[in-house]
Amino acid sequence: MKLKDWLNVNREVFAQRDLNFLMSVLMDRKSAGFTDDCMLDDSDMDYLLSVKNLYSEGYPIAYILRQEQFFGLDFFVEPGVLIPRPETEIITEEALDIVNKNSINFVLDLCCGISCIAIVIAKHANKSLNIFASDISRQALMVSRKNIDSYNVPVRLIRSDLFSGFRKESFDLIVANPPYVETDYIKGSLSFEPRIALDGRSNGFYFIEKILRNAHKYLKSKGYLIVEIGYNHRGLLNRFIENTGIYDIVKWIKDYSSYTRGVILRLK
Numbered sequence: 001m002k003l004k005d006w007l008n009v010n011r012e013v014f015a016q017r018d019l020n021f022l023m024s025v026l027m028d029r030k031s032a033g034f035t036d037d038c039m040l041d042d043s044d045m046d047y048l049l050s051v052k053n054l055y056s057e058g059y060p061i062a063y064i065l066r067q068e069q070f071f072g073l074d075f076f077v078e079p080g081v082l083i084p085r086p087e088t089e090i091i092t093e094e095a096l097d098i099v100n101k102n103s104i105n106f107v108l109d110l111c112c113g114i115s116c117i118a119i120v121i122a123k124h125a126n127k128s129l130n131i132f133a134s135d136i137s138r139q140a141l142m143v144s145r146k147n148i149d150s151y152n153v154p155v156r157l158i159r160s161d162l163f164s165g166f167r168k169e170s171f172d173l174i175v176a177n178p179p180y181v182e183t184d185y186i187k188g189s190l191s192f193e194p195r196i197a198l199d200g201r202s203n204g205f206y207f208i209e210k211i212l213r214n215a216h217k218y219l220k221s222k223g224y225l226i227v228e229i230g231y232n233h234r235g236l237l238n239r240f241i242e243n244t245g246i247y248d249i250v251k252w253i254k255d256y257s258s259y260t261r262g263v264i265l266r267l268k
């Protein structure tokens with residue numbers, strides 16, 4: 001069968017973005033010059049059938065293909081680690097901006113997952129940095145190792161329950177995308193991803209608040225904290241800032257639909 005015939009038969013099964021992604025991964029498996037007019041061999045047919053079957057069961061395409069794009073880079077992912085999201089690219093862009101425009105040296109990607117934030121910062125910063133990435137999940141750290149090695153960037157990995165593995169006053173910038181989904185919302189397609197990466201307890205604010213309460217001890221003087229938050233967390237966060245007076249709000253970060261999805265804070 002030719003690839004174009006397989007596509008015609010199976011087009012309805014896949015979302016367009018996922019089909020494009022599958023085609024780009026298939027092209028990478030094949031030699032240069034392979035087009036949709038070429039014949040698929042037995043191993044291609046077996047591969048496409050297994051992809052289609054898993055996809056039809058609801059598996060995210062990134063887990064099936066073991067790959068996701070983030071900030072224009074390819075990252076290895078597997079079931080058991082979070083698939084990075086577009087809103088985190090916006091948070092990462094803001095972190096890069098802070099790094100490039102300020103006197104920043106020590107950076108921590110807290111709750112790093114596959115270390116996509118740390119790796120993008122390491123690759124795109126306009127200066128050399130001391131970058132650390134930490135997570136409580138052993139599997140996240142193993143996947144991080146793979147991604148860090150494949151980009152050959154100087155990111156140091158630490159297994160740590162939030163800040164437990166760090167010394168006080170260590171960082172100029174801490175960027176965190178912690179678990180912040182309300183427990184009751186973890187269903188449907190989200191149930192394929194690890195609960196430890198998603199579950200922010202009843203109102204989703206549990207880890208965000210823990211980070212806010214503790215990050216200031218691990219920041220150097222006038223250090224920055226950037227946190228990704230749920231679309232309904234701005235009020236809770238604002239109240240925390242007003243009540244504690246630890247940080248100044250530098251900027252609320254909005255996503256492509258204009259929901260507030262992150263904040264840049266600075267130690268007073």
Ligand SMILES: C[S@@+](CC[C@H](N)C(=O)[O-])C[C@H]1O[C@@H](n2cnc3c(N)ncnc32)[C@H](O)[C@@H]1O
Pocket residue numbers: 082083084085088110111112113114115116117134135136137140160161162177178179180196197198
């Ligand atoms: C929402 S995911 C973010 C992953 C990655 N930063 C990204 O943006 O794709 C949250 C991460 O926090 C980690 N995590 C959960 N509880 C933690 C804890 N107590 N200490 C450190 N990391 C934790 C999870 O293992 C998961 O990798």
